[in-house]
Amino acid sequence: MQIPPSPVTGTPIPVRAALSVVTDADGQIRSCNRAFLELFEPASGQLAGMSFTDALRLTEKQPFREAAARSLQEPQNPCSLELQGRDRHGRRLAMQWELTVLLEASGVPGGFCLQGWEIPSLGRPQQEGLRLDDPLLLGARSLQTFYTMYANIPAVVYEYIFRRDGSEGFNYLSPSVEKVFGVAPAQYMDFQQYLHPEDREIVRLKNAHARQSLEPFHFEGRIQVPGKGTIWHLAQSRFSHYTPQGDIIFSGIIIDLTERKKMEEKLRENEAQLRGLVNSVKDYAIFMLDPRGYVATWNQGAAHITGFAAAEAIGLHYSLFLPSTEGEVPGPDQLLSQTAAAGRCEAEGWRIRKDGSRFWANSILTALYDREGKLSGFQDVTRDISERRQAQQALQESNERYLYAVKATSDAIYEWDLIEGKFHRGEGFFRLFGYRELVLSSSRFEERIHPEDREAVLEGLREAMSHRQSRWEDTYRFLCADNGYKPVLNRACLIHDASGRLVKMIGAIRDLSEQKRLEEKLKQEQEQQKSQIIRAIIEAQENERREISYELHDNINQVLATCKLLLDLAEKNPAASRDYILRCSQNISQIIKEIRHISSSLTPYALRDIGLVDAVRDLADRINETGKLTMVVRIENGFDEQRVSPEIQMSAFRIIQEKTNNVLRHAGASELLIELRLQDGGLLMDLRDNGQGFDRDKIRKGSGLYHIQNRVEHHRGLMTLETAPGKGCHLTVSLPL
Secondary structure (H helix, E strand, O other): OOOOOOOOOOOOOOOOOOEEEEEEOOOEEEEEOHHHHHHHOOOOOOOOOOEHHHHOOOOOOHHHHHHHHHHHHOOOOOEEEEEEEEOOOOOEEEEEEEEEEEEOOOOOEEEEEEEEEEOOOOOOOHHHOOOOOOHHHHOOOOHHHHHHHHHHOOOEEEEEEEOOOOOEEEEEEOOHHHHHHOOOHHHHOOHHHHEOOOOHHHHHHHHHHHHHHOOOEEEEEEEEEOOOEEEEEEEEEEEEEEOOOOOEEEEEEEEEOHHHHHHHHHHHHHHHHHHHHHHHOOOEEEEEEOOOOEEEEEOHHHHHHHOOOHHHHOOOEHHHHOOOOOOOOOOHHHHHHHHHHHOEEEEEEEEEOOOOOEEEEEEEEEEEEOOOOOEEEEEEEEEEOHHHHHHHHHHHHHHHHHHHHHHHOOOOEEEEEOOOOEEEEOOHHHHHHOOOOOEEEHHHHHHOEOHHHHHHHHHHHHHHHHOOOOEEEEEEEEEOOOOOEEEEEEEEEEEEOOOOOEEEEEEEEEEOHHHHHHHHHHHHHHHHHHHHHHHHHHHHHHHHHHHHHHHHHHHHHHHHHHHHHHHHHHOOOOOOOHHHHHHHHHHHHHHHHHHHHHHHHHOOHHHHHHOHHHHHHHHHHHHHHHOOOEEEEEEOOOOOHHHOOHHHHHHHHHHHHHHHHHHHHHHOOOEEEEEEEEEOOEEEEEEEEOOOOOOOOOOOOOHHHHHHHHHHHHOOOEEEEEEOOOOOEEEEEEEEO
16 A cells, blocks of 8 residues: 655655654654654653654664765655664664655755664564554555545645556545635646646646656646636655556645745845845945855945946955955955854955045955855945044044143143142133133132032042142033133142142143043944944844744644644544543643743733733733742833833833843742832833842843843933842833833
């Protein structure tokens, strides 16, 4: 009896195999037949997820790895190998295995199918071997039962027959054909009439070639279905067996690709939009390099910054844009090698324009890899920061000039006679502050210090005098002749007489206006850049969590639910163990529940549906169910969460999640109190636990508090943390509405 093909890959399983195993691409067991289970089931009873080589207790694993590598290189050719292993009782076994690569619908290897049988010379007598008619090896006692199991899967299982008399057609079509294509199996038998006219000839040629060569049949094309229009489908099959009459049968699968085609078209549109966006950027040079370092793409920003048009730049080597290097500075080839090894490299340095001029640039070079991990090229993002560098150099040179002026000139030099109470100043006071008086009284000089700075400056000066310090300096705001204030740096030497009495101060005052302006500008740029980085990190985290959540909830859960359905159907098979199937069903149900729980943790869809308050309460209920921690949620009367933006609600929920995780992992607390209220135009969160606390001076801030602080700073909020050993932890966060 011929085993039907796999509903996922279309790969037929030869009937001669007594042992049958399906693994993923990493060799982890996904399923096996009863014969394999009886022979190699571990004491834990969990074969699923175990490595195939570990399950067989191989004395040498390298032959299997080499066979798997050969099969991946030539997936159309099954690979045979002998392996020495031991069964679960420790008895030595010699086994012959045939390894076949399972291909996904996209043609990408998705795993392996292994069929094996025992070589009796080293193992048990041949008559004690496992039966070839094992019910689970065949999947059911009849093809009809197997086809019934395939009736509800989202793919069409079929057998295609080439008869000796020259006729051909479908020998079997599963009922899924009506769900997928809207055509009854009896109508689909003459499928040529449903093929798109442009595809009919190539299908005929592929059928003829498969019949003659017995090679796999693979076709992706269009079907015209009345009432549904044009449907894209994938048909693939492999030679299954000869019938006693000499007919040739191929077993395979048909999958509806219409939605995938739509998604691919949408992806192409998105890629085109992305290319257009990248190409339109003029402030950044964004271009791609091939693995050897030659330019493959070139955007408008690259043309604007370097002067090379795209037609001129594409095909040039990366080294043409970098000046010659000597010493410790890495050259172009070394820079590419370092990037390929590290994955990313950021550097500042000179770059060359088309006209030969140079500009100072910040470049981020990123290595790109294909699915096999092979280097496919590089991406370079370069920004001209010549003006910023000039500003930094100007600031540095300005500071140096001020220092030299204080040391070498009389600019703003003064002498303060503390005995007579007189302040003698140099000509620099006129240039800096506009005062023409040569001598000022001490009191008049003190009056020109800004009122908000005066007491602190004089207190610092009195402290320096009382401790007989030899130097003193301070910064403050000084009143100019035009009634405006300038920030200044006052440095002075304190001169004492023989008795140790302070008699005189000689110093220099430097105008810090330009320096303060540049520092404030640099600070604003840094704050803006930090805000952008924090926003990008938060958005990337949320997108990643959302994508993982959708993948778990919409894909894996459905696959596991399908497995549960198949096991429930197998329960009706008298040859199967009812208790085993029921346990599997319960395990799968639990896995589905856990996946949903993970999905809820990664992306709080409850927050989107029911709001912040109910989402926090739902989180508390789930934590309280575990018994590990008691969470108490208190909400201010009249709390109106409609006043809180979705972005603030999301950040508030993430902060509560981070705090909860920290308490569970590190605090050793039994209770966590969460209070929410609206206060002073913001959302106030008060989070207290009765855990062990910690010494902030000895323990560095963990990643959880770091993420909380980043979110608070991103929204320009406020955060306070009160903790001490044995006194729990009190976190207060305020986010503006």
